[in-house]
Amino acid sequence: MAVMRNLLGKSGPKIVILVTSVFFLLPLLAMTRFAFQNIGVFDLSWSKAFDKWTFDIVSKPFEDQYFTDSLYLSFKIAIGTAALTLGLLIPTAIWVHLRVPKARVLIEFMTVLPYVIPAIALVAGIVVIKPHARWFLNSDLSLIPFYTVLALPFTYRAIDSGLRALELRTLVDASRNLGAGWIRTMVKVIVPNLRSAIISATFLTVAVALGEFTIANVLLKRTFPPFINEYRMREPRAGYALAVLSLLFTIFIFGLLSVALRSPSAKSHQNSTKSREMS
Amino acid sequence: MAWIGLVPFFAFLTLFLFIPAFSVFSEALRGANGKFTLDSLREGISGQNLEAFKFSIKFSAGAAFVGVVFGTLLAYAAVITKRPKWLRSLITSFSGVAANMGGLTLAFAFVSLLGRQGVLTKILAALGWDLYSGNFGLGEIPGLITVYSYFNIPLMVLVTIPAIDGLRTSWREACANLGGTTWTYWRRIGLPVLAPSIMGGFLLLFTNSFSAFATARVLTDNSKIVPLRIGFFLGGDLSVGEDSIGYSLAAWMIIVMAVCMWLYWILRRRAEKWQS
Numbered sequence: 001m002a003v004m005r006n007l008l009g010k011s012g013p014k015i016v017i018l019v020t021s022v023f024f025l026l027p028l029l030a031m032t033r034f035a036f037q038n039i040g041v042f043d044l045s046w047s048k049a050f051d052k053w054t055f056d057i058v059s060k061p062f063e064d065q066y067f068t069d070s071l072y073l074s075f076k077i078a079i080g081t082a083a084l085t086l087g088l089l090i091p092t093a094i095w096v097h098l099r100v101p102k103a104r105v106l107i108e109f110m111t112v113l114p115y116v117i118p119a120i121a122l123v124a125g126i127v128v129i130k131p132h133a134r135w136f137l138n139s140d141l142s143l144i145p146f147y148t149v150l151a152l153p154f155t156y157r158a159i160d161s162g163l164r165a166l167e168l169r170t171l172v173d174a175s176r177n178l179g180a181g182w183i184r185t186m187v188k189v190i191v192p193n194l195r196s197a198i199i200s201a202t203f204l205t206v207a208v209a210l211g212e213f214t215i216a217n218v219l220l221k222r223t224f225p226p227f228i229n230e231y232r233m234r235e236p237r238a239g240y241a242l243a244v245l246s247l248l249f250t251i252f253i254f255g256l257l258s259v260a261l262r263s264p265s266a267k268s269h270q271n272s273t274k275s276r277e278m279s
Numbered sequence: 280m281a282w283i284g285l286v287p288f289f290a291f292l293t294l295f296l297f298i299p300a301f302s303v304f305s306e307a308l309r310g311a312n313g314k315f316t317l318d319s320l321r322e323g324i325s326g327q328n329l330e331a332f333k334f335s336i337k338f339s340a341g342a343a344f345v346g347v348v349f350g351t352l353l354a355y356a357a358v359i360t361k362r363p364k365w366l367r368s369l370i371t372s373f374s375g376v377a378a379n380m381g382g383l384t385l386a387f388a389f390v391s392l393l394g395r396q397g398v399l400t401k402i403l404a405a406l407g408w409d410l411y412s413g414n415f416g417l418g419e420i421p422g423l424i425t426v427y428s429y430f431n432i433p434l435m436v437l438v439t440i441p442a443i444d445g446l447r448t449s450w451r452e453a454c455a456n457l458g459g460t461t462w463t464y465w466r467r468i469g470l471p472v473l474a475p476s477i478m479g480g481f482l483l484l485f486t487n488s489f490s491a492f493a494t495a496r497v498l499t500d501n502s503k504i505v506p507l508r509i510g511f512f513l514g515g516d517l518s519v520g521e522d523s524i525g526y527s528l529a530a531w532m533i534i535v536m537a538v539c540m541w542l543y544w545i546l547r548r549r550a551e552k553w554q555s
Contacts, residue, residue, distance in 0.1 A: 013356035017366070020353050020432065024377065027388035027429065030398040034391040088291055095284035103285060110292060116536045117300050118490035120506040124529035125299025127513050128306050145295040213382055213493035214506075218513050225383055229497060232387065243387040247380070254376050 028247070035240035058245070060238040061231070070227035073140055077223065078209035080144040082202045085155050088148070089201070093159045094190060097168050111156035114149055119214035122146065126219065140221050143212075150215075151208040155201040162197020166190075196261045203257045207250060300533065306526040323527030332531070334503040335489055338420045342427040343484035347477060349428065350435020350484075351443075357436065358443045371440065374433035386497035389417060389426045418499020426494060431484045438483060442476035442550060479546035486539045490532065505532055 038052045061067040096103050114122075126137065126146065136142050171193065175185040191198065213225040220226075228246070232239025307323070310316035324332060357370040392399045393410070394417060400410050416422050446469060454464045492506040502508050505528060512525025 013360050016349075016352045016356040017360070017370075020349060024373070024429070026399065027385075027392045030392035031384075031388040033398060088288060092285060092288040099281040099284060103282070107285070107288070110288075112540070113292075113296060115486060116540050117296065117533055118486075118492075118506075118536060120490065120492045120509050121303060121529045121533050121536075122296070122299055124509060124513055124526055125302045128302035128526065129299060145291070149292070149296050207379060211379075211382055213496070214510075217493075217496065218510060225493070229383055240387055240391060243384045247384045250380070250384075251376055254372065258372060 031240055032244055035237055035244050038237075057238050057241045060235065061242055064231065066222065066227055067231070070222050070224045073222065074210050074224035077141065077143050077147065078206045080141060081147040081151065081209040082205045084144055084148045085151060085201060085205045086198060089156055089159050090191070090194070090198070091186070093156070093163055094168070094186070097163050098172065107156070108160070111152045114152050119150060119212070120218075122149070123215045123218045126215070137219070140223075143215060143219075143221060143223070146215055147209045147212055148205070150212065151205045154204040154208070158201040158204065159194070159197050162194045166193055199260050200257060203253055207253060210246075211250070303526050303529045303533065306523060307530040309523065311523075319523040319527040320530065322524055323531050328508070328524065328528060331503045331505050331508050331528075334420075335505040336535075338423045338427075338504075339485050339488035341420060342424045342431055342488040343481050345424055345428050346431025346435050346484040347481050350432045350480065351439050351473075351477060353432060354436045354439040354443055358440065370436065374436040377433040378430050378437055380430055382493035383497055385426065385429055386494045389429070390498065393417060393422070393425070416499065416501075418495070418501035418504070422498070423488075423495070423504075426498060427488045427491065431487065434487065435480050435484060438480050439473070439476055442473055446472060475546045475550035479543050479550055482539045482543040482546070486536055486543075489539075490536065 035057060036053050036055055038054055092107070096107055117125075130137050168190070171189055172185055175189045180188065211225060212223070213229070215221075216223040217226050217229075224246075228239060228242050231242070307319055308315055308317070310318060322328065353370065357367045360366055389397075391397055394400065395411060403410055417426060450468050451464055454468055459467070490506060492510065495501075495504045495507055496510065500507070502511055509525050509528045509532070512528065
């Protein structure tokens with residue numbers, strides 16, 4: 001019994017980590033194999049496990065005109081979504097912090113509403129209003145505000161917690177006393193101090209906008225995710241290869257995000273210790 | 280007067296969130312003749328639609344349960360494993376990616392692993408276990424639970440790590456000093472403190488699984504999955520009058536989500552009490 005408990009206590013966590021990592025790695029390995037190993041599942045055996053790996057398939061999607069078109073459209077939408085998110089949320093969040101702190105809970109509540117109205121329900125509503133707003137919804141770029149809504153729970157939290165970490169009132173008063181107008185204060189004082197919050201909000205929006213499938217699929221917009229889904233049925237291997245690449249791109253984005261967020265805070269930490277030493 | 284600065288934000292939400300959401304309800308409450316009626320709302324939870332809701336609630340609850348158990352265990356393992364040092368940050372950053380990975384890529388990965396032609400399916404078949412001899416399928420309950428665990432477990436890790444960090448060693452010592460065993464500690468202190476976070480996590484994972492569309496769409500055509508069913512009604516060529524069922528299903532989905540999120544909100548407030 002004591003041995004058993006010891007085993008569980010000591011090795012339990014390791015076993016949990018091991019088992020879950022197998023679960024998380026296997027599907028990715030299987031997908032990578034399908035994409036980059038040119039052997040049918042029927043012929044697969046242990047002796048051939050390392051045969052015929054090739055990355056030539058990566059060039060295949062470029063033969064399809066919709067590939068570049070859809071990718072271009074998705075990037076346009078992602079940039080638009082990030083711009084709209086920042087343009088709308090930064091002034092709103094600052095205003096809430098400075099002028100109407102009472103509204104904080106209300107705004108926070110509003111920003112989690114997209115959890116209550118998931119993408120599939122939102123798009124049902126869009127289909128209802130479509131006949132009344134064709135001039136707007138016929139454009140592919142009309143997805144931008146809806147993607148902004150979908151990303152709201154993540155993005156508002158990022159900006160709000162960035163503002164909480166600042167002595168906002170002091171910063172603004174100092175800047176105003178030195179004669180800066182509101183716009184100058186925003187651009188020269190607040191935004192630079194919000195750097196890491198802005199970076200994370202941007203990356204989160206881009207990730208949401210590049211990966212969104214539901215709304216685009218129902219509204220028959222040819223963004224990248226619907227393309228990749230349809231392409232996989234025509235060209236399975238190349239489709240899987242694209243999925244692997246887009247996953248690597250997401251990991252790259254998140255990696256970049258953590259690097260971008262780490263360096264300035266490490267630097268500012270150094271600065272603060274330095275200034276403490278000086279004083 | 281100060282509220283005027285919030286006008287752009289509220290106008291934006293009204294146009295792109297509230298109006299679509301209200302339209303779903305107004306369409307669900309309108310009969311073929313344009314008059315108010317509860318018929319389609321009633322239809323949305325009867326017959327095949329009721330079966331769909333039952334099926335979706337069943338697999339979402341199953342997926343949430345599996346996610347809560349393994350997510351909590353993994354989060355606990357990540358917190359107490361001190362060496363190697365980078366392990367914890369690896370687990371949290373991977374969770375950050377995987378929790379957001381739902382959708383196409385995830386479904387593709389599982390089709391290539393456990394689909395009819397999947398690698399693991401073939402390996403198991405060679406070992407004498409034919410997965411597909413019964414009624415296994417990636418669009419059936421065990422399949423969906425397996426796939427959805429891929430984003431549910433990491434999400435649970437992200438939401439419980441702060442709660443587990445909040446468990447103080449002094450509580451454990453106090454318990455031991457008073458003669459309590461490890462079991463007493465978990466039974467009387469650890470689990471009660473974690474309970475609101477765990478229940479909140481369950482609700483979050485449930486809503487997450489219940490509303491997922493993209494992953495399910497690639498895995499299967501199973502119309503018992505409510506989001507897919509809504510999608511079929513929205514995009515489908517249906518006879519006139521039938522399309523209001525799609526809106527009625529969407530309205531019910533919003534209601535289910537709202538109840539879950541309301542409970543989640545309450546539980547979070549309780550959970551935060553111990554995380555200072």
